[in-house]
Amino acid sequence: MSRIERQRNIIDFTLSSLLRRKRKTIALILVYVLIVFTLGSVLLFTQAMKKEASLILAGAPEMVVQRMTAGRQSLFPVGYIDKIRAIKGVGAARGRLWGYYFDPRTRSNFTFLVPKVFEAKPSEIVVGRGIARSLDTSEDDLLYFRAFDGTRTALRIRGVFDHRSELVASDLILIGERDFRRLFGVPEGYSTDAVLEVKNSKELGIIAFKITQVLPDTRPIRRDLILGTYEAVFNWRGGMALVVLSGAVLAFVILAWDKATGLSAEERREIGILKAIGWDTSDVLLMKFWESAAISITSFFAGILLAYAHVFLASAPLFAAVLKGWSVLYPKFRPAPFIDFYDVAVLFFITVVPYAAATLVPSWRAATLDPDEVMR
Amino acid sequence: MIFDPGVLALLSGSFLVVATLLYASWYGIRILRRWDLCSGSQLQLSLERRTYLIATIMAYALGFQLLSLFLFISTADRLSSLLAGAMCAAGALNANKWGYPALILKIVNFMAAGVWLIINATDNSAYDYPLIKKKYMLLVPITALICVEAAFQTMYFLRLKPDIITSCCGALFSAASSGAVRVAVLPRKPVAASFYFCMALTLTTGLFSYTKGKGAYLFSLSSSVLFGVSILALINYISPYFYELPTHHCPFCILHGEYNFVGYPIYLALLTGGTTGLGIGAISPFSGVKSLQQTIPKFRKELILICLSSWLALFAISAWGILFSNLRMD
Numbered sequence: 001m002s003r004i005e006r007q008r009n010i011i012d013f014t015l016s017s018l019l020r021r022k023r024k025t026i027a028l029i030l031v032y033v034l035i036v037f038t039l040g041s042v043l044l045f046t047q048a049m050k051k052e053a054s055l056i057l058a059g060a061p062e063m064v065v066q067r068m069t070a071g072r073q074s075l076f077p078v079g080y081i082d083k084i085r086a087i088k089g090v091g092a093a094r095g096r097l098w099g100y101y102f103d104p105r106t107r108s109n110f111t112f113l114v115p116k117v118f119e120a121k122p123s124e125i126v127v128g129r130g131i132a133r134s135l136d137t138s139e140d141d142l143l144y145f146r147a148f149d150g151t152r153t154a155l156r157i158r159g160v161f162d163h164r165s166e167l168v169a170s171d172l173i174l175i176g177e178r179d180f181r182r183l184f185g186v187p188e189g190y191s192t193d194a195v196l197e198v199k200n201s202k203e204l205g206i207i208a209f210k211i212t213q214v215l216p217d218t219r220p221i222r223r224d225l226i227l228g229t230y231e232a233v234f235n236w237r238g239g240m241a242l243v244v245l246s247g248a249v250l251a252f253v254i255l256a257w258d259k260a261t262g263l264s265a266e267e268r269r270e271i272g273i274l275k276a277i278g279w280d281t282s283d284v285l286l287m288k289f290w291e292s293a294a295i296s297i298t299s300f301f302a303g304i305l306l307a308y309a310h311v312f313l314a315s316a317p318l319f320a321a322v323l324k325g326w327s328v329l330y331p332k333f334r335p336a337p338f339i340d341f342y343d344v345a346v347l348f349f350i351t352v353v354p355y356a357a358a359t360l361v362p363s364w365r366a367a368t369l370d371p372d373e374v375m376r
Numbered sequence: 377m378i379f380d381p382g383v384l385a386l387l388s389g390s391f392l393v394v395a396t397l398l399y400a401s402w403y404g405i406r407i408l409r410r411w412d413l414c415s416g417s418q419l420q421l422s423l424e425r426r427t428y429l430i431a432t433i434m435a436y437a438l439g440f441q442l443l444s445l446f447l448f449i450s451t452a453d454r455l456s457s458l459l460a461g462a463m464c465a466a467g468a469l470n471a472n473k474w475g476y477p478a479l480i481l482k483i484v485n486f487m488a489a490g491v492w493l494i495i496n497a498t499d500n501s502a503y504d505y506p507l508i509k510k511k512y513m514l515l516v517p518i519t520a521l522i523c524v525e526a527a528f529q530t531m532y533f534l535r536l537k538p539d540i541i542t543s544c545c546g547a548l549f550s551a552a553s554s555g556a557v558r559v560a561v562l563p564r565k566p567v568a569a570s571f572y573f574c575m576a577l578t579l580t581t582g583l584f585s586y587t588k589g590k591g592a593y594l595f596s597l598s599s600s601v602l603f604g605v606s607i608l609a610l611i612n613y614i615s616p617y618f619y620e621l622p623t624h625h626c627p628f629c630i631l632h633g634e635y636n637f638v639g640y641p642i643y644l645a646l647l648t649g650g651t652t653g654l655g656i657g658a659i660s661p662f663s664g665v666k667s668l669q670q671t672i673p674k675f676r677k678e679l680i681l682i683c684l685s686s687w688l689a690l691f692a693i694s695a696w697g698i699l700f701s702n703l704r705m706d
Contacts, residue, residue, distance in 0.1 A: 235381070350389075360429075364425075
């Protein structure tokens, strides 16, 4: 029990001594919180983006097959789909119709997609929130589009997506097959690409290989690889942001070093008195350890809480533009609150570990001061 | 190289630790060469002060090693989704030849730092620094090992070649045939039997040594054997019960949330038991030193208590996992 009692007394003393030097402590904590907040926001936001992407892709087809002509994607003949179906292990396969439409009014691209089942009447569409917002329209309004041959085509808005699908469906327009072909001039018998399901997901690689054998002018794309790419892209963005911010961490480390080295006359006298009344060097070291632990824990948790609020309550206004890297139609995106212990550990590593390393030697130097030298 | 926050955190942390340890070893070597307790010179005084710094650095390094061990495994776990054919850390670490050596070195270095701190605590309990030369002699190889570990870890992350498409339109093809890691799969029953045998032996020798104050070497030896056997048992015998899947032998997946993070207490108990067991063996040869005659038996008793409770905890968690699992194997 005496051991715990000893630690408690030292913590008690450390905290009161920190409170006595309020100004210096608060200044350090403020900078510390700012660093944890900045880096934490980057990490939490990247994680939220990855989560969002994986949630969205969970419903994506397992494999997409595109036809390539001269290295460019071209229209996919419907006859190819039967050949794909004939491959063993392929479940359902169907052609997909979708495309981009550049809208000069908003200077942005809309995505048109013909869903598998579309329950609207002809000349009706369902649009994403971003489009509704930027064109200032709502349900039952008419939207005019320029078809491939220059004719004006009017389509009525049947509905607007709810905000849950904002990130992917913001610029999306769902349209019937007939209207799609009229708008873009895609001839009957062709689709944009094909999607297929595979009965056993372990066979994805083999089936992709077989497709390239049967249809040499096609390119299969697997969902798991797309997911991996998203993961890599967001990790890379997060890592990039961290490298950019590493200068700030370095500045913080220098500040912490400086604060720990530059003991005020009062602090020196305090340590001198402690040693004169019988404190051992290891006791003072312990005190210094608790001091940096108290500062680190306070700042770390305050920083994480602020970062959490910044990312999940305020949608990360400071970093979204850098980390999202998407087109202009995605202004409102509120990630689902999600915190991963792994990120907390990474954050701990890039903030607290450098701080601990920077204050190690100065703490020791302070702890080994000679009492007579200090109090003279 | 994969540019991931976890990778950056591990690399920067390792470089920091290497830098502080090199600093510590530099003074360690000076202590080895210039230490003279009878002298009252300025140099001797400053060296005596340095011992505090080095001990603090080692304590921090120990904490760091523990955290970085788990972070390394979790990072490998994360990266597995980027590597064709890898499903968890086991596969990701196998992605190149540096992964497993780095992991093993992390474990070894954690234990080495722990043993060093145990020796240091023993030495500090005496008035005349009886073990000073020995412990600073040990500091140099530990620093070297940690440098090698940092190098291996760096090589691992640098040589990691993700087999991914760089954009949605890029061509994607991967001959995903890099087989899953083949862990030393041993027959289950002999492994289970030796696990129970070593556990029983360690607990008995530990109790004997605790009450009688004798047989510390035997206890240390059996604890070290138990450390190795436990890892094998974890792979071949215990973990399938947690997964409730007789074919799943992964030592890393038990760290996942799906299995209630049960791997963390298991590995903590394993590492603590292994390290304190080794530490007991390391300090026992010095129980004859005059200034340590009083302190070593007392200190050793504490260590045995920690060691025994770790092994008991490991045993309890494993037994709980096996008994309350829906998996039955015979």
